[in-house]
Amino acid sequence: MAKGDPGASTRGRRAAPRTRKASSGDPELVQLLTPAGERIDSVIGPDGIEYRVDFTDEEYRGLYRDLVLVRKLDAEATALQRQGELGIWASLLGQEAAQVGSGRALRTQDMAFPTYREHGVLYCRGIDPIMPLGLFRGVDQGGWDPNEFKFNMYTIVIGAQTLHATGYAMGVAMDGRTGTDDGEAVIAYFGDGATSQGDVNEAFVWAGVFNSPLVFFCQNNQYAISEPLERQTRIPLYRRAAGFGFPGIRVDGNDVLATYAVTRQALDNARHGQGPSLIEAYTYRMGAHTTSDDPTRYRIASEVEAWQAKDPIARMKTFLEREKIADTGFFTEVDEQARREAVDLRERVLAMPNPEPATMFDHVYPNGSPLLDEQRAEFSRYFASFEGSAH
Amino acid sequence: MATETLTLGKALNVGLRRALENDPKVVIMGEDVGKLGGVFRITDGLQKDFGDQRVIDTPLAESGIIGTAVGLAIRGYRPVCEIQFDGFVYPAYDQIVSQVAKMHYRSRGKLNIPMVIRIPFGGGIGAVEHHSESPEAYFAHTAGLKVVSCANPQDAYVMIQQAITSDDPIVFLEPKRRYWEKGQVDLEAPLSQAYPLHAARVARAGTDATLLAYGPMVRTCLDAATAAAEDGRELEVVDLRTLSPLDLGVVYESVRRTGRAVVVHEAPGNLGMGAEIAARITEQCFYSLESPVLRVTGFDTPYPASRVEEEYLPDLDRVLDAVDRSFGW
Ligand SMILES: Cc1ncc(C[n+]2csc(CCOP(=O)(O)OP(=O)(O)O)c2C)c(N)n1
Numbered sequence: 001m002a003k004g005d006p007g008a009s010t011r012g013r014r015a016a017p018r019t020r021k022a023s024s025g026d027p028e029l030v031q032l033l034t035p036a037g038e039r040i041d042s043v044i045g046p047d048g049i050e051y052r053v054d055f056t057d058e059e060y061r062g063l064y065r066d067l068v069l070v071r072k073l074d075a076e077a078t079a080l081q082r083q084g085e086l087g088i089w090a091s092l093l094g095q096e097a098a099q100v101g102s103g104r105a106l107r108t109q110d111m112a113f114p115t116y117r118e119h120g121v122l123y124c125r126g127i128d129p130i131m132p133l134g135l136f137r138g139v140d141q142g143g144w145d146p147n148e149f150k151f152n153m154y155t156i157v158i159g160a161q162t163l164h165a166t167g168y169a170m171g172v173a174m175d176g177r178t179g180t181d182d183g184e185a186v187i188a189y190f191g192d193g194a195t196s197q198g199d200v201n202e203a204f205v206w207a208g209v210f211n212s213p214l215v216f217f218c219q220n221n222q223y224a225i226s227e228p229l230e231r232q233t234r235i236p237l238y239r240r241a242a243g244f245g246f247p248g249i250r251v252d253g254n255d256v257l258a259t260y261a262v263t264r265q266a267l268d269n270a271r272h273g274q275g276p277s278l279i280e281a282y283t284y285r286m287g288a289h290t291t292s293d294d295p296t297r298y299r300i301a302s303e304v305e306a307w308q309a310k311d312p313i314a315r316m317k318t319f320l321e322r323e324k325i326a327d328t329g330f331f332t333e334v335d336e337q338a339r340r341e342a343v344d345l346r347e348r349v350l351a352m353p354n355p356e357p358a359t360m361f362d363h364v365y366p367n368g369s370p371l372l373d374e375q376r377a378e379f380s381r382y383f384a385s386f387e388g389s390a391h
Numbered sequence: 392m393a394t395e396t397l398t399l400g401k402a403l404n405v406g407l408r409r410a411l412e413n414d415p416k417v418v419i420m421g422e423d424v425g426k427l428g429g430v431f432r433i434t435d436g437l438q439k440d441f442g443d444q445r446v447i448d449t450p451l452a453e454s455g456i457i458g459t460a461v462g463l464a465i466r467g468y469r470p471v472c473e474i475q476f477d478g479f480v481y482p483a484y485d486q487i488v489s490q491v492a493k494m495h496y497r498s499r500g501k502l503n504i505p506m507v508i509r510i511p512f513g514g515g516i517g518a519v520e521h522h523s524e525s526p527e528a529y530f531a532h533t534a535g536l537k538v539v540s541c542a543n544p545q546d547a548y549v550m551i552q553q554a555i556t557s558d559d560p561i562v563f564l565e566p567k568r569r570y571w572e573k574g575q576v577d578l579e580a581p582l583s584q585a586y587p588l589h590a591a592r593v594a595r596a597g598t599d600a601t602l603l604a605y606g607p608m609v610r611t612c613l614d615a616a617t618a619a620a621e622d623g624r625e626l627e628v629v630d631l632r633t634l635s636p637l638d639l640g641v642v643y644e645s646v647r648r649t650g651r652a653v654v655v656h657e658a659p660g661n662l663g664m665g666a667e668i669a670a671r672i673t674e675q676c677f678y679s680l681e682s683p684v685l686r687v688t689g690f691d692t693p694y695p696a697s698r699v700e701e702e703y704l705p706d707l708d709r710v711l712d713a714v715d716r717s718f719g720w
Contacts, residue, residue, distance in 0.1 A: 087517045087697055138697030141520050156521045157479060158451060196450035198482060224451045226427035232450050298426045357702040360695035371661070375690055382712070383702065 028236060028250050029282060032257040035310045037318025043258070047247055051261040057325045063256050064320055065334050066100045067313045070120040072338035073129045076345050077119075077136070081291045085349055086136045090117045094254070094286030097312030098219050100124060101259025102281070105267060106187065109150070111172075113165035113188045116154045117219075121189065125151040129341075130348050139355055159197030162188045162216065166203045169212035169276075178213045183271035187215045187263070193224025195240065196232045204244040204278075213270035215263065216241075216278040219253060221285035226298040238280035246276045253283030254312040284310070357383060393578040400570035402544035403433050405578065406551035407471065411441050414469060417555055420447040420456060421473030421509075430475055431511055431570055453483035457508065461490055464504045471555055477512040478521025484529070491560045492535030503558045507551070511567035512540075513607045513657050514689075514704055517697045524694055525658030530562045531635040531667075538635040539588060540564035542609035544574035546586075546632065553588040561588075564634075566607035591638035593645065597627035600651035600714055603642060603668060605631040608655045608705060615710040626714065634664055642668070643675050650681040651717045655705050660688035682720030685713045 030051050032040050042052035055063070074092050081089040092099060099120025106112060106124070114121055123129055127149050134140040135154060142153040155161040165188035177184045194200050195218060207214045218237055222229055233240075241248025251262040259281055266277045284307040288295050320326040361376040397405065410417050419434055425448035428435030438446035449456050453474060460470035474480045480487070487508065494504045514523030531538045537559045541547040547565070554561040586592055594609055595616050602612040609630045616626040627645050631637065646652045652672055654665035665686035672684050687705045695703050 088519060135519060135696075138517060138519070138700075140696050156519060157482070193451035196452040196455065198452060198454050224422070225430070226423045226425070227448050227451070231448050292430070294427075297428075354698040355696060357699045360690065360692050360699050360703060364692050372691055379690065379702075382709075386708075 028238075029252050030249060030258045030262050031252040031255050032261060033255045033315055033319055035254070035315050037315045037322060039257075039319055039323070045249055045262075047249055049265060051258065051265065053257050053261045055257075060320060060325050061330060063100060063104065063260075064313070064316050064326070065337070066104065066120075066124065067096045067256060067316060068334050069338050069341060070096050070100060070123050071313060072342050073123070073345055074119055076342040077133060078287070078291065080133070080346065080349055081136070086133060086291075087138045088290050088292055089136050090290045091285075091287040092117050092119050094284050094307065094312070095219055095221055096120055097256035097316075098253035098259050098281040098283050101256040102187065102189075102217055102263040102279075105260050105263035106150075107185070107267070107271075109182070109184045110267060110271075111150045111152070111165075111168055111184065111186045113152045113161040113168070113186070114154055115158075115161060115189050115191065115194070116156050117191075118154070118189050122151060125149045127151060130345060130352075133345075133349050134352065137349065137352060139352055159190055159194040159199040159203075162190055162194070162200045162203035163206070164188075165214055166206045166210075166212055169207065169214040169270075170210050172213050173210070173273075178271055179273040180271075183213070183273070185213050185215065185267040185270040187217050187267065189217050189219065191224060192218060192220040192222065192229055192232055192237060193227065194218070195237055196224075204240070207276040208245040211273075211275035213273070214276040215266040215270055216276065217263065218278065218280045219283055220280050221253075221283050223285055223289065223295075223299070225289045225293060226295075228298075236280065238278055241278035246278065248278040248280065250280040250282055253281030254310045254315070256312060256316060394575050395578060396573055397544045397548070397576045398571050398573050399541070399544045399547045399566070400431060400433055402548040402574075402576050403541075403551050403565065404435055404437070405576075406548040407434060408437060408440075410471070410552050410555040411437065411445060413552075414555075416467060417469045417471060418445050418447060418463065419471045419473065420449050420460065422449060422451055422456075422475050424448060424473050429473060431567065433509075433565075433570075434473065453479055453481075454486050457483040457486040457491060460506050461486065461494065461504060464506050465494075465502060469505050469507075469555060471507045471509060474508060474510045476518075476522045477510055477524040477526055480508075480510055480526060483508075487530070487536070487562070488533045492533045494535075496535055504560045505555075505558045507554045507561050507563050509551075509563045509565060511570070512564045513566055513568060514694060514697075514700050515568035515607065517700070519697070520694065523697075523700065525656065525689065527562075527564055527634055527656075528658060528663050531664065536560055536562055536635065537589070537633070538562045538564065539633045540566065540606035541632070542566060542569070542594070542604075542606055542630050544572070544576045545580065546630075548576050548578070549580050549582060549586070550588060550632070553582050556582065557588060564606055568607055569610060572610065586632070589633045589636060589638060591629055591631045591633065591641040593627060593641065594630040595626070595628040597625035597649065599625045599627075599649055600653065600717055601627045601629060601642075601645045601649045602653050602655060602710065602714075603629050603631060604655045605634060605664075606656075608657060611705060611707060612655055612710060615707045615714070618707060619711060619714060624714070624718075637668065637671070639671060639675070642672065646672050646676045646684075647679040650679055651714075652680070652684045653687060653710065653713045653717060654684065655687045655710055655713075657689045657704055659691045660686050661691045663688055682717045685717055687713045
């Protein structure tokens with residue numbers, strides 16, 4: 001699936017395997033693949049919309065491959081941090097399905113505004129997974145071209161990007177790029193903690209008022225660093241949308257199929273001119289907030305274990321095995337590919353050079369600044385005076 | 392004298408504990424300040440001992456932290472707000488400069504907003520963007536706010552308590568890269584006598600030139616002075632401690648004696664603290680000066696990627712280089 005777009009696929013659809021039509025156990029949670037790997041054919045969401053996916057076997061396998069690769073690359077980055085090669089790393093462990101499901105639901109023309117943990121979405125956008133490592137290594141501040149990949153730079157200041165996404169979406173509407181099947185949609189990623197920020201609430205206001213083609217995608221991983229969800233809200237987050245005048249829905253964020261279905265629907269609504277919506281992907285951050293964090297100070301092991309049982313990759317694997325969509329050979333091959341890509345990533349990270357110091361003066365202004373030109377020249381002279389010395 | 396060796400971070404922790412003990416109206420609030428004890432552990436253990444009504448884990452909303460603290464202050468509390476990192480104070484900027492700073496003035500003195508806004512600031516810890524900024528000039532430029540910065544464990548311990556007992560709103564800048572540096576702390580030091588909150592201090596006496604610094608750069612300047620002494624030059628180091636208002640008496644006295652001044656800070660030079668200090672020295676000490684007041688500062692760029700921050704930040708070499716230039720005039 002690395003390149004495919006299952007939503008746009010016209011390839012032969014497979015009859016849904018062992019199907020059942022149900023509302024999932026939790027009426028508030030859209031789910032198409034249970035933690036036990038059981039496939040649910042379709043679900044009527046609390047919004048009255050029927051959610052389903054129709055994937056070919058190949059597409060199912062592709063999603064699985066994405067999940068495994070994204071997890072492996074993330075694990076490699078965590079290891080690189082532990083070995084001192086990265087200053088810090090924000091791991092996505094546990095959130096693979098939320099990211100791959102939503103990331104694969106995006107069409108080429110759609111624009112995404114990530115926070116700092118969206119390595120899985122980045123991967124789905126076709127960006128070299130080494131790109132965010134420059135930021136975390138401290139050699140750059142984000143390396144890819146947002147316009148080329150339709151994936152903006154990472155945003156560290158919590159919630160700021162939701163307003164950028166709203167403005168971008170307003171522009172899409174002003175350009176008349178909504179209202180058709182090939183219209184554009186925009187997606188903004190943020191966390192549960194971010195929903196407390198003024199910016200995010202202002203983004204909700206604006207997107208609602210301007211009926212912007214925007215999907216707010218909240219990955220509720222239950223914590224903002226040490227603070228549990230209850231420190232941010234008294235009601236389920238997706239219900240906030242109602243107060244701003246657009247629909248909100250909660251999806252099982254560890255279920256790649258449901259996440260895909262719900263996001264595709266919301267993006268399609270947006271591209272057809274039906275305005276914004278809020279998706280709350282209910283998931284769990286399995287690791288630390290970042291490599292600087294010590295989660296044992298604020299959460300208990302049994303909670304982590306309970307979520308382990310809902311692992312997004314394990315359930316997909318069970319499903320593929322049970323339905324004989326994939327065999328041992330496939331799983332071995334995927335693991336091998338993941339291993340190779342991780343080794344490759346590692347080698348390339350180790351080879352990432354430190355920037356030339358004088359490059360810190362670059363790109364402050366598009367057309368330069370006399371003050372800065374002078375400063376750069378002076379710095380270069382000064383710096384050169386140390387060459388060969390112990391400096 | 393109950394003297395203990397503490398890190399600067401621990402000294403702040405003990406100072407906060409004292410403040411909570413001494414005044415039931417003191418409340419600490421911020422993101423992750425409770426169970427986690429803050430990302431730098433400055434509030435470690437305080438929620439456990441004082442409860443979650445006095446050490447409050449807030450929602451992730453800086454404008455909310457400062458704005459609600461204003462209300463608490465009007466209600467008679469003394470909020471001590473932690474902003475997690477310098478780069479995250481800006482969502483609260485409007486509340487700080489438009490509301491906090493002006494309440495006393497607008498109410499013609501009827502309202503006091505006795506709050507402390509603690510901000511770990513400055514670079515040098517290899518962090519990603521928004522984690523190494525020096526926003527002091529923004530706040531020092533705003534009338535109604537006081538801006539202070541501690542540079543050693545003793546001052547950290549005393550100044551945080553002085554700030555909390557002060558009726559002014561105070562932006563309290565903590566030199567984050569010095570959190571782990573140790574020093575002697577007199578735990579019975581009186582809060583008001585020797586060094587009131589608004590006093591600069593001569594951190595090292597010298598006769599040949601004056602280095603003026605605050606927060607993280609005080610250590611750098613002391614190191615530079617030690618190095619210069621080996622070459623026979625006696626540099627005086629003044630720790631400004633308070634950036635607004637500046638304690639100019641100590642500054643003028645020192646510069647008149649030495650005849651040379653170099654201001655050192657991490658923040659960009661353009662319109663920074665150094666510009667103000669240099670202008671004032673020039674106005675007041677012109678006939679004592681042997682050479683122009685020089686500045687050693689961060690560059691006028693955004694704070695760069697951490698792998699080049701060593702080149703961005705003023706270091707011992709750049710300070711000594713400026714001293715050489717001052718003498719070469
Ligand atoms: C404005 C702002 N305040 C504080 C921080 C420090 N900080 C970084 S991540 C984080 C928690 C974010 O939690 P959440 O929004 O739930 O996202 P998650 O990291 O859990 O995905 C905090 C407080 C920040 N980056 N920006």
